[in-house]
Amino acid sequence: KERNRIAREIHDNVGHMLTRAILQLGALITICKDETLKGGLRELKGTLDTAMNNIRNSVHDLRDEAIDIPTAIEDIVKPLKENRRLKLEVDISSEVDKDVKYAVIGVVKEGVSNIIKHSDNENVDITLIEHPAMYQLVIHDYGVASGQPTSGSDADLRGMGLDNIRARIEGVGGNVLITTDDGSVGVHGMLPAALTAESLRQGNYDALYACGPTPMLAYVQKICREAGVRSYLSMEAHMACGVGVCLGCVIDT
Numbered sequence: 001k002e003r004n005r006i007a008r009e010i011h012d013n014v015g016h017m018l019t020r021a022i023l024q025l026g027a028l029i030t031i032c033k034d035e036t037l038k039g040g041l042r043e044l045k046g047t048l049d050t051a052m053n054n055i056r057n058s059v060h061d062l063r064d065e066a067i068d069i070p071t072a073i074e075d076i077v078k079p080l081k082e083n084r085r086l087k088l089e090v091d092i093s094s095e096v097d098k099d100v101k102y103a104v105i106g107v108v109k110e111g112v113s114n115i116i117k118h119s120d121n122e123n124v125d126i127t128l129i130e131h132p133a134m135y136q137l138v139i140h141d142y143g144v145a146s147g148q149p150t151s152g153s154d155a156d157l158r159g160m161g162l163d164n165i166r167a168r169i170e171g172v173g174g175n176v177l178i179t180t181d182d183g184s185v186g187v188h189g190m191l192p193a194a195l196t197a198e199s200l201r202q203g204n205y206d207a208l209y210a211c212g213p214t215p216m217l218a219y220v221q222k223i224c225r226e227a228g229v230r231s232y233l234s235m236e237a238h239m240a241c242g243v244g245v246c247l248g249c250v251i252d253t
Contacts, residue, residue, distance in 0.1 A: 018052045069096060069128070072105050076112055077126060084115075085123050092130040103168040104128065104137060110161040110168075111139035131234070134209050135174075191216055197226035205229050 025045045032038045070090045080086045096104075108126065115124060125140040166176045177194050200208065200223060210220045211234035224231035 015052070015055055018048060018055065022048050022052065067098070067101050067105070068094070069101055069104060073108055073126070073128065076105070076108050079116060080112060080124055083122070087123075087125045089125075089127045089129070092128055092135070096130075097172075099172050100135065103172045103174075104135065106168045107137060107165050108139070110165050114161055115139075115141045129211075131209055131211070133207070133232070136211070192219060195220075195223065197223040200224065200227035200229050207232060210234070 022045060025041060025048065029038055029041045029045065032041060069092055073088070073090055077086060077088060108128075111126070119141045121142045123142045125138065125142075127136070127138045127140075129136045162178065169176045205227075207230040208220065208224055209232045210217055214235075217233045217235065221231050221233060
């Protein structure tokens, strides 16, 4: 909030005064008949233009740094809480590149808008997790798109703002892959239908990071071995060592 206040003060006060000075100087240059004096005025105007650009950049930087992703997402999902059961989990550091911030916030806005407009389900999960080498964003509404065709055509992939989501994610070096159980949109099926050893080879990946159910992770490890791609798997499990019980924190390899 303080950064935003400072940015507004700079923009509204210093920025406006500099703009006024630049306009007045431009008028003086126009009516000035003395070429020697006019040259000095042009140099002064160039200095003021540079100062104005620097102020604009500083204001933008202040606003970018002031963006707090958890707070922004909380505001975005408020409409979902009115008539849906929302499970929200955000675990991300404050040191996030500004382009990634805008991409994540834009995708969440698009996803929430799509759910409100098109989904008939009451349960919604939104998860944003920061991993060592990637950000994982999952928006899951468990529902069927009401009134939408189930053709699995390219037209479906262009609907509901999916083009916008794809552009935002690809703009920060990410990938978007859409799968549905019934094939109504994107690839028909779960992970094995969308991610194969051949697709890893074609993508020329250096490494693959994954978290999720153990059977899925076993499949990821298998295709990474086949493709010659390093895999990093998060083997999260419930642990009960503190009460003298074993719930699988040891992984049999």
